Amino acid sequence: MSLKETVLELVRKIPVGKVTTYKEIALAAGKPNSWRAVAKILANNPAPIFIPCHRVIKSSGHLGGYVFGTEKKEELLRKEGVEISKGRVDLKRYMFYFKIHRRR
DNA sequence: TCATTGGCTATCA
DNA sequence: CTGATAGCCAATG
Numbered sequence: 001m002s003l004k005e006t007v008l009e010l011v012r013k014i015p016v017g018k019v020t021t022y023k024e025i026a027l028a029a030g031k032p033n034s035w036r037a038v039a040k041i042l043a044n045n046p047a048p049i050f051i052p053c054h055r056v057i058k059s060s061g062h063l064g065g066y067v068f069g070t071e072k073k074e075e076l077l078r079k080e081g082v083e084i085s086k087g088r089v090d091l092k093r094y095m096f097y098f099k100i101h102r103r104r
Numbered sequence: 105t106c107a108t109t110g111g112c113t114a115t116c117a
Numbered sequence: 118c119t120g121a122t123a124g125c126c127a128a129t130g
Contacts, residue, residue: 022122039122042123060121
């Protein structure tokens with residue numbers, strides 16, 4: 001099982017109206033330092049329509065990148081029920097955690 | 105060679 | 118300054 005497949009599976013499991021971050025995906029994959037690899041995998045996007053990559057954003061609440069453009073990403077997320085304030089998402093309300101780690 | 109990992113830089117809030 | 122990151126590059130398996 002490649003990291004690529006793991007990441008893709010995880011992203012597919014994100015429910016509608018929720019979002020996650022590159023960090024969280026890398027963490028769930030067991031490689032918290034390899035968020036770059038995750039980003040590269042999504043950027044290379046083996047199946048752009050099959051994978052809801054628009055639900056993957058930055059930890060700061062920014063949208064990050066998107067194959068169809070960040071504007072499209074914002075529109076899509078709004079339609080799914082995610083409130084966006086000037087390109088930013090409420091992580092406390094919409095963040096989806098694959099696993100629960102040490103809370104600070 | 106290819107896929108994945110880890111280090112470093114620049115940019116933004 | 119701090120933290121984060123859909124980048125780039127080199128090393129590893």
